[in-house]
Amino acid sequence: MTDRTDAEARITAWLGERREAMIALLRELVDTDSGSHDKAGVDRAGAVLARFHEANGLAVEVMPDTRYGDAIRATLASESANDRRPVLLLGHRDTVFPQGEPQRRPFTIREDRAYGPGVADMKGGLVIEAFVAAAFAACGGLDAPLVMLTTSDEEIGSPFSRPLIEAAAREARCVFNAEPSRLPVGSEFGRDRRQSITSGRKGGVFMRAQFTGRPAHSGVNYEKGASAIVDLGHKIPRLQGLTDLDAGITVNVGLIGGGQTVNTIAPDAWCEIDLRYRTPTQRAQMIEAIRAIVETPAVAGTTAALTVKGEFVPLEQTPDSLVLYDIYREAAAGFGIAVTAEYTGGCADSGFTAAQGCPTLCSVGPVGGMAHTPDEFLELESLVPAAQTLALAVMRVAARVD
Incomplete structure (x- = not known):
């Protein structure tokens, strides 16, 4: 000693x-x-x-x-x-x-x-x-x-x-x-x-959602376009709404971007999403819920895909x-x-x-x-x-x- x-x-x-x-x-x-x-x-x-x-x-x-x-x-x-x-x-x-x-x-x-x-x-x-x-x-x-x-x-x-x-x-x-x-x-x-x-x-999961629309001239052929930005915009409140503070779950859309020019219906958009959770079961449930929101079109003619960029346990x-x-x-x-x-x-x-x-x-x-x-x-x-x-x-x- x-x-x-x-x-x-x-x-x-x-x-x-x-x-x-x-x-x-x-x-x-x-x-x-x-x-x-x-x-x-x-x-x-x-x-x-x-x-x-x-x-x-x-x-x-x-x-x-x-x-x-x-x-x-x-x-x-x-x-x-x-x-x-x-x-x-x-x-x-x-x-x-x-x-x-x-x-x-x-x-x-x-x-x-x-x-x-x-x-x-x-x-x-x-x-x-x-x-x-x-x-x-x-x-x-x-x-x-x-x-x-x-x-x-x-x-x-x-x-x-x-x-x-x-x-x-x-x-x-x-x-x-x-x-x-x-x-x-x-x-x-x-x-x-x-x-x-x-x-x-x-635990935390960092995700990127990529949205694809259909471009069109915003003055001449507006009706032919399908805006990826509008599709993303509809989904942000729904993603944030998955937050459950009592359960220890938060969802944050922390970065967004997209579009080609101001006079073009946006052919693309993206966002990055931060998920925090307490248990592995919550992780699986939340990834499924986030993917469902991201990949279900809110604007006809658009598509979207969710990928995981990195995560912590x-x-x-x-x-x-x-x-x-x-x-x-x-x-x-x-x-x-x-x-x-x-x-x-x-x-x-x-x-x-x-x-x-x-x-x-x-x-x-x-x-x-x-x-x-x-x-x-x-x-x-x-x-x-x-x-x-x-x-x-x-x-x-x-x-x-x-």
């Missing part, structure tokens, strides 16, 4: 001295443009992390893709491992923002909050994971191999990364996903030392994930932080790892909020404690002999 206590003290002290270094890495990552569809930008952000890992003694493997950003896998071996299965630190470096967003509003600090695209979701989480891995490389003390897998396409459903995530989860003893933790309602981290992590997440609590939660909560209490857990409608890659039967804890990143908006922020005071809490949780899980 004394050896373990000494190792924990070394690790937390090492991390406690690196606040400014953490902020510097966070600044570099936030100011590196990395929207999901910008492969070059996402790869530049990956290179920032790869350089950091290599400088701190981790082995780095780049898993390439031609369309999306490459995945980065950093590994730290353990000579004293009691179990060859690694602890997996998971996170994504892509953001939802359009190209050029960091130039329009770069990383800034105001009143001990950091702002900038992706600062909380989830570049802050990547920073603490990277520093936790570096701390173990510098100080030792971990009874398991450690893997940090950084992916490139989570914000669009992980079309490239999902099989990599699932394969890593099947090999791991547990997963910590450093999506941002949250402030409980009415609290301030600096005043209350409280944070909320995730007890469960909804629900993150559900298990007895093993509750053990992880208790370990994490106890570690946080040592730094005066009260941790609670809440269910969220947001999706994450943690659902993929949990579905593989791997104990998973999500939202162990620094405290942040307003993700996906220009007001996104990260509580800088939570940066070091989040890293220290994660490090202790990893050590205590690794020390367990199942």
Whole structure:
């Protein structure tokens, strides 16, 4: 016990001295443009992390893709491992923002909050994971191999990364996903030392509906046309009307487009649809209902087809994930932080790892909020404690002999 206590003290002290270094890495990552569809930008952000890992003694493997950003896998071996299965630190470096967003509003600090695209979701989480891995490389003390897998396409459903995530989860003893933790309602981290992590997440399906009409001159041959835009317009309220908040189901038509010219009956149109649900049964029922609305013509002479672009599976609590939660909560209490857990409608890659039967804890990143908006922020005071809490949780899980 004394050896373990000494190792924990070394690790937390090492991390406690690196606040400014953490902020510097966070600044570099936030100011590196990395929207999901910008492969070059996402790869530049990956290179920032790869350089950091290599400088701190981790082995780095780049898993390439031609369309999306490459995945980065950093590994730290353990000579004293009691179990060859690694602890997996998971996170994504892509953001939802359009190209050029960091130039329009770069990383800034105001009143001990950091702002900038992706600062909380989830570049802050990547920073603490990277520093936790570096701390173990510098100080030792971990009874398991450690893997940090950084992916490139989570914000669009992980079309490239999902099989990599699932394969890593099947090999791991547990997963910590450093999506941002949250402030409980009415609290301030600096005043209350409280944070909320995730007890469960909804599943989500991202779909595209393509509508085909019959073009015609809108002044000369109006009656010969069949408008794909009008067909789509009739269907939007019906799609939104599938939402059932009491059942935990939401349907959102988030993007639309179509048409040829203002004086042409629209030959085509499209929309993208976001479905959130709680259970697999709901997923099947809702996909069927959405498809029926999309593919049944509301305007004679039109056709439509629905395709699934990407999806997340629900993150559900298990007895093993509750053990992880208790370990994490106890570690946080040592730094005066009260941790609670809440269910969220947001999706994450943690659902993929949990579905593989791997104990998973999500939202162990620094405290942040307003993700996906220009007001996104990260509580800088939570940066070091989040890293220290994660490090202790990893050590205590690794020390367990199942």
